[in-house]
Amino acid sequence: MIIVPPPFPNLTPFIPELIVLSVAMVLLLLEIWVKNRVFIAGICILTGFAVIYCLNMSIGITFNGMFINDIYSVLFKIIFMVCLILTVLISLNYIDREKPIRGEYYSLLLFATAGMMLMASAKDLMVLYLGLELMALSTYILAGIKTLNIKSNEAAIKYFMLGAFSSAFLLFGISMLYGLTATTDIYLIAERLKDTERSLPLILSMIMIVVAFSFKIAAAPFHMWSPDVYEGAPTSVTAFLSVGPKAAGFAVIGRVFYIAFEGIQPDWTTAFIIISVITMAIGNIVALAQTNIKRMLAYSSIAHAGYILIGIVTSTYESLQAVINYLMIYTFMNIGAFAIVILLDKGEEIQDYNGLSKHRPLVAAIMLLFMFSLVGIPPTAGFIAKFNLFVSAIHGGQIWLVVIAVIFSAVSAFYYLRVVMNMYMKDPLVEEHQIHLSPSLGFAIFITVVMVMVLGLFPSLII
Amino acid sequence: MTTVEYFFIYFAVSMVFLSLLIITVKNPVHSILLMLVLFFHIAGLYLFLNAEFLAAVQVILYAGAILVLFLFVIMMLNLKEELVSHRFIGEWPVGVAIGLSISLFCIFAISHFQIKYEGNMTIEIIKTLTNTKALGKILYTEFLLPFEIASIILLIAIVGAIVLAKKEQS
Numbered sequence: 001m002i003i004v005p006p007p008f009p010n011l012t013p014f015i016p017e018l019i020v021l022s023v024a025m026v027l028l029l030l031e032i033w034v035k036n037r038v039f040i041a042g043i044c045i046l047t048g049f050a051v052i053y054c055l056n057m058s059i060g061i062t063f064n065g066m067f068i069n070d071i072y073s074v075l076f077k078i079i080f081m082v083c084l085i086l087t088v089l090i091s092l093n094y095i096d097r098e099k100p101i102r103g104e105y106y107s108l109l110l111f112a113t114a115g116m117m118l119m120a121s122a123k124d125l126m127v128l129y130l131g132l133e134l135m136a137l138s139t140y141i142l143a144g145i146k147t148l149n150i151k152s153n154e155a156a157i158k159y160f161m162l163g164a165f166s167s168a169f170l171l172f173g174i175s176m177l178y179g180l181t182a183t184t185d186i187y188l189i190a191e192r193l194k195d196t197e198r199s200l201p202l203i204l205s206m207i208m209i210v211v212a213f214s215f216k217i218a219a220a221p222f223h224m225w226s227p228d229v230y231e232g233a234p235t236s237v238t239a240f241l242s243v244g245p246k247a248a249g250f251a252v253i254g255r256v257f258y259i260a261f262e263g264i265q266p267d268w269t270t271a272f273i274i275i276s277v278i279t280m281a282i283g284n285i286v287a288l289a290q291t292n293i294k295r296m297l298a299y300s301s302i303a304h305a306g307y308i309l310i311g312i313v314t315s316t317y318e319s320l321q322a323v324i325n326y327l328m329i330y331t332f333m334n335i336g337a338f339a340i341v342i343l344l345d346k347g348e349e350i351q352d353y354n355g356l357s358k359h360r361p362l363v364a365a366i367m368l369l370f371m372f373s374l375v376g377i378p379p380t381a382g383f384i385a386k387f388n389l390f391v392s393a394i395h396g397g398q399i400w401l402v403v404i405a406v407i408f409s410a411v412s413a414f415y416y417l418r419v420v421m422n423m424y425m426k427d428p429l430v431e432e433h434q435i436h437l438s439p440s441l442g443f444a445i446f447i448t449v450v451m452v453m454v455l456g457l458f459p460s461l462i463i
Numbered sequence: 464m465t466t467v468e469y470f471f472i473y474f475a476v477s478m479v480f481l482s483l484l485i486i487t488v489k490n491p492v493h494s495i496l497l498m499l500v501l502f503f504h505i506a507g508l509y510l511f512l513n514a515e516f517l518a519a520v521q522v523i524l525y526a527g528a529i530l531v532l533f534l535f536v537i538m539m540l541n542l543k544e545e546l547v548s549h550r551f552i553g554e555w556p557v558g559v560a561i562g563l564s565i566s567l568f569c570i571f572a573i574s575h576f577q578i579k580y581e582g583n584m585t586i587e588i589i590k591t592l593t594n595t596k597a598l599g600k601i602l603y604t605e606f607l608l609p610f611e612i613a614s615i616i617l618l619i620a621i622v623g624a625i626v627l628a629k630k631e632q633s
Binding site: 028064111118133134140141145180200201 | 568569571572573575576577578579580581582603604605606607608609612613615616618619620622623625626627629
């Protein structure tokens with residue numbers, strides 16, 4: 001018997017992932033010899049730019065139709081790269097401050113990013129699941145990387161347990177879908193489901209997949225892990241977690257539900273409407289009671305997931321665009337807010353911000369900008385993001401959902417502006433607010449401030 | 464009923480009972496040993512599905528490698544403490560209720576299952592090719608990308624174990 005070797009897969013669409021994965025593996029070795037963190041961080045940032053440069057040149061389908069790099073995934077990968085670059089910038093100084101953080105930190109960040117990229121590019125549910133696990137495993141380790149800190153340990157364990165739980169749901173949903181269609185290819189599933197009637201197993205698999213992805217984007221009632229994880233994880237990791245995996249979760253939601261479950265759109269729309277309303281309610285209301293700013297930002301990110309779900313529910317071309325814009329702007333403003341938390345020597349509790357404007361007027365002003373942007377007050381980018389999203393939802397006919405979202409946005413103003421009030425109207429509790437300014441952190445804050453301002457004033461740049 | 468069905472019922476029922484025993488017995492060592500029996504039963508079920516490769520992997524990897532690791536972990540625990548502590552937290556009836564309702568719903572849904580499409584690998588092909596060969600062929604051609612990603616996931620697992628468990632140098 002003559003064995004014909006299979007043709008070598010076309011690697012061109014896979015180049016961005018190849019870059020990230022190979023750099024991550026090289027860094028694992030390099031960290032033993034190179035003690036200079038700036039060099040390693042520099043490589044990570046260069047990787048990010050290299051990937052952005054390659055993305056448009058590598059559009060196509062490869063690996064027997066398992067992997068697709070199209071405009072949709074390119075846009076998400078740009079968000080991931082921005083997230084990676086900003087996280088590396090804010091980590092650099094912070095990692096040295098928090099001594100017990102290990103050298104593998106940067107390669108784990110890259111591996112997590114590679115997982116997110118695979119998720120955004122998955123054309124097959126197997127690739128999607130494995131990309132999700134790659135991302136999840138790396139982020140579990142990142143959450144627990146402060147091995148001597150008990151809260152960090154708790155964060156890692158919680159994240160791991162609930163992440164494994166959600167993976168089980170996802171696998172169960174995928175297996176039922178496989179049983180119905182005998183394929184894991186997302187596009188082929190859509191084709192085959194077209195002439196399958198709407199049956200109970202189909203709905204069950206849809207619900208399972210909704211639950212699994214809701215865990216990943218931290219939508220209520222599957223949000224329980226996120227405040228503890230966000231609080232316990234090192235702040236730079238929290239910044240990464242609140243943006244990257246969330247964007248990746250939305251990327252797969254878009255791909256799986258818009259394409260594979262196209263036939264049962266009314267059913268998953270209903271599911272997501274319920275989740276969206278609960279998420280906005282829980283995220284915004286529970287955030288009011290928080291005294292720790294990382295927990296508050298965790299609940300705020302839950303609330304933002306609720307807003308973004310409105311765009312998913314509307315499911316028009318315009319609303320999908322608004323979702324991607326929102327995620328892009330959210331990346332800048334959220335990482336910016338976390339950068340300020342890192343900048344301050346003691347900045348984890350909300351009362352640490354009391355009277356910040358008296359000692360550090362510039363820092364207070366920047367924090368004010370990010371808080372305004374997170375509420376959605378013009379002329380910041382957060383306003384543009386929310387405005388776009390809500391307008392697209394109204395065009396798509398989800399008027400009630402928008403009304404609810406606007407009400408909860410008003411509620412959210414209370415807890416964001418409380419930080420502002422503490423900074424400007426209360427007397428400082430400490431003699432002096434210590435800050436740790438380093439060139440990289442300053443640069444990260446500069447980029448985020450500029451982007452939040454520029455995108456707020458000239459929204460036509462990305463829309 | 465045919466003999467195969469009798470065998471299936473034996474395997475299914477004993478697997479359910481073994482799983483229940485694993486989580487209820489007090490002594491962790493007994494739990495692990497029951498798990499060993501469970502893994503052999505799962506391997507038996509794979510054999511019925513003509514999946515001899517999976518059955519072998521199940522025995523070698525799960526029963527052989529992973530259980531030994533479990534035993535190592537248990538050796539480090541204080542067994543006397545484990546024996547007196549409660550096996551379940553106070554809210555276990557809630558968990559049981561939720562689990563039962565989900566499984567009832569699943570059983571109900573699965574009874575509506577209709578098989579309409581067939582995959583590329585029909586039983587005839589697998590019978591002529593043998594399961595191991597078919598799996599190998601598909602793994603290194605069609606499923607090459609998932610296979611490679613899985614290898615990276617294993618790498619992360621190793622790195623993660625070292626990162627989280629290694630002692631500080633200072």
